[in-house]
Amino acid sequence: MSNKRHMGLRASAHISNTLIYIVLVVMSVVWLIPFICIVLQSFRVESTWQVGYVIPQKWGWDNYVALWNSDFKRWYLNTFITALATAVGQTVFVLCMSYTLSRFRFKMRQGLMRFMLVLGMFPNMLAMIVLYRVLKDLGLTQANAVPGLILVYIASSGMGYYVSKGFFDTIPKSLDEAARVDGATRAQVLWKIILPLAKPIVIYTILTAFMAPWGDFVLARYISFGTSAGMNVAVGMYSWLQQDMIGQRYTMFCAGGVVVAIPVTILFMCLQKYYVEGVTGGAVKG
Amino acid sequence: MASVKLTKVKKVYDNNVVAVHDFDLDIKDKEFIVFVGPSGCGKSTTLRMIAGLEDISDGTVEIDGEVVNDLQPKDRNIAMVFQNYALYPHMTVFDNIAFSLRLQKMPEDQIYEKVTAAAEVLGITDYLLRKPRALSGGQRQRVAIGRAMVRNSKVFLMDEPLSNLDAKLRNQMRAEIILLRQKLNTTFIYVTHDQTEAMTLGDRIVIMKDGYIQQVGTPAEVFEMPKNLFVAEFIGAPKMNVMRTELKKDLNGGYTVSPFGVKLAVDGGKSEALAAKHAPTGEVLLGVRPEHITLAKEGQPGAIPCTVEVNEMMGSELHLHVVTEDGTRLIVRVPTIDLEPDQRHGLQRDSRLYITFRGKVMHFFDPESQENLLN
């Protein structure tokens, strides 16, 4: 009797596992197909417009060469510089904010957090109209969009403190206290004790700050305002897929997509561990 | 090597909860003081105010005659051992102990000497290059103590340092703290919720409840002369038995009590003490420690009949939980050596026996204020 029951259990586990494998394989295919297609089409030479098939009839590097000869180089450089500067500035701002909110108990702390929560409920698109005009007055739009964009990305980044504050909260406060009794100033506590322990969240912050500018579309579009020299890859390549351009630029878009995705993906894959840690912690902490 | 003086120290939290009320205490140089009390009594808060980790809402804290209220912890010249050790996880044991010395910019070879000397004393020389997570609880505890030791500070603060250890290790570390104290010869302030630790370690014990000091005294004082019912029940294990009874005066002026309808004379000098305080007759709370109750024979004067409910065999002694005829539960602690051989495994549930106690072990408390009548 018990033997039979055992067999039944094992058989049903077998069936459910097989089902799961099938689902997972199908999912992997669905998730990967767009990327396989984009890579394949970036090597298509026979035509530049959209076609109904995937495998190119003629292979070649033409699209990449065309990319090299277009404004894409400039966009790429713009985005890269923006991403680097943002990664540094945003990390500093976010860490300052989150460390303070996690460790100090000052009078306005609760009020400040509530205020930022409410502030976050306004669609940030609203602010862009004003920011555009202000940056224009400062001469930081269009061809000079890169510094303007960096400024905007960094300036308000303190509001994104949730995830790293959640992480700091998990570091026992008694470590701070022990260090202060041991003779460290608050700044030394941060520098010598907390930051070395917060490595995962520092890397997570750098990583997300570095990745965001590659995908930002709206603000970059506002600030570059049609001037190619100030565009980032997202804005520039978006124009390639509009009605008037898609005929000549579709395969170039694919090639550009590959060129943009490769470094970001490699970086991401290397630091995946930290990303997962940050994302999970952030969700739990809210 | 310093005295610590607290004058009317008060702690009020932001939500207006008062954690510590007017705390007055003079700690002498080289004294070992223990703050003890149930959780939430304000003992840790007081310690943290001395350390500078908690703002002082009112009153002053002086170390060596200097008011330190506005000083940062680092400027108070104190050392502290935390309950969860608070070892820096990313540093080796050596770096942990050396941290404060490096902040003082001490030359590296001096640091080396001090750290290895401390490690020698604590027996952790073999682990100097390990990270804290590779250490056992007891070893971590030693590192934490080592970190505090090397600082040559004026006051040594310990916040429940043994409560994360298992029972056996705790006893061992307790003995080591006594040795350490003899070696360092400095002022110690030690916080614990465990009355045994308090009794064995402290020169003086400060018993706290709900933010108020209940009593300050040597272990013998608080045990023999508890100021109120709370202290009486808190100190000593198992805790003191308390029964409601009538305090009367007999014809020749001596006091008597009659718990459970059995008349007992208040002898052994207690009657005289009560008379000196002009203790009024009437209802009192009578406290007797379990170890002061003895077994009696049937028919012996002053024998109180009761039945056994639970018995706990501790080896050298037997803890009997008994119920008197009016339903009061009492604990009696009997050395096994006094028992008949057939009783050594414990007494049968529901078996009848007689107990009694002498006047000199009685404690009397006012039923209203719960203060000791002999105060």
Add this chain to the structure above:
Amino acid sequence: MKKYNDLEYLRLSKGQKFLYRLVSFFAAIPVALKNGCLGIGRFFKNLAAAIGRELADIVLTFKNGDWKTRLSFLIMGFGSMARGQVLRGLLFLLFEAVFIFYMIMGGGHWMSLLSSLGRIGPHDEYSAVLDAYTKVYGDNSFKILLYGVLTIFFIIALVYTWRLNIKQNKIAEDILRSGKKLRSGKEDLKSMVDDQFHKTLLALPLTGIILFTVMPIIFMVLVAFTNYDGSHDGYNNALFTWVGLKNFRTMLTWSGSGVNYSATFGEILTWTLIWAFFATFTNYFLGMFVAMMINKKGIYLKKLWRTVLVLTIAIPQFISLLYVSKMFAKNGIVNGLLLDLGWITQAIDFMGSQAHNALLPRVMVILINIWVGIPYLMLITTGILMNIPADLYESSRIDGANAWQQYTKITLPYMLFITGPYLLTSFTNNINNFNVIYLLTGGAPTNAAASGAAGSVGYTDLLITWLFKITMGAESQYYMASVIGILVFLVVAIISLVVYNVLPSIKNEEDFQ
């Protein structure tokens, strides 16, 4: 209504229990409202009392203070400098100087025009030299509004600093009177990295937030009360000015016919909420499901499956979304493949760039959003699922629960408790999910019935893409965009408030550990 105690409640049947909870919930609303109003009242009372106290203290400080203190009322920082705290004093003085400079250089001017937003607009003026009419520019409404707001901020900051300066004097006098020494400049600097370190750390991020988030939001909220648009740009064409609540009336009055703001707003809001609901919960449950499949005992290559999914996070969204939208275009790969296979005879208009079928594109954006979102949710839920204590499952198995009961009675409640705050933020983020909609469909297909009133509105447009389209459209009705923005804020705020009060896990930040 009757209140049950715990024991009585336990004896109710399932339906009665539900009903009882429902009734209690609604019965609690008036009480909550009353408490809310009382709270607001108390806040203002406290505020008034606090201001009164401050004023009294200021007067007292002046009366009891020495001449150094009294002079500080006019020359900020004078007292500090006179008492040897040069650094502090200089900072106060510097702030005062900057303020005066700013007010003279234009701040006062902008402030004075704030009530009218400019008097003289651009106009033609006769020039004797050229003997012709030339265009002359007048005031700039945009700058007046912007710098007017900035000036108000500046004035508030000055009042605060002035008060601080007076308080400093009082404290310094008290310290000196008690025979102690004041902090020197060097000690002040030291305290910046020690007991005052939080101020140092917050200085830059907060300045950034105030200048780049708070200011613009206040500005745009104010724009909702003006007629700022493409033809009233405040400088080149015409000035703009205050119009009161007119724009809100336009947006919210229901005129009955289809082509007006209120109808369009209602339609888009409905779709936005439907979208946010599906986008959040499909992702959540499917992501959890995928995570549980991969986590299951006996499944090999766990790392591979995860990596495949995570790959999609790494690739910038604009690439994947734009590409996927082109895959589903009429002449895209999917249609090509289906045609080749002979499964369809005519290309399907998945993304609805031409068709007027609203349902298919709407389903498509939700499906593609699942494709985008599952990897994130898989990552998040994997971590939490692994943290559910195993003994919960063990004890439930001993109690006789099967796999489904384990899921509904243990896994799901645990997950919902832990991820409650995340669900809320993800819902509100989806309300404002610009990228997915704009990059996939751009709002298409066009909703001809709703388009007349406010630019071209599509069936997949969210409030946020509508807002964007209005600002980018030919008329650039910034004031309408601003009204929509405020309404979006209200929607998000109300939802958050309600959920906040219902969720147990969100209430106390310290409770989490």
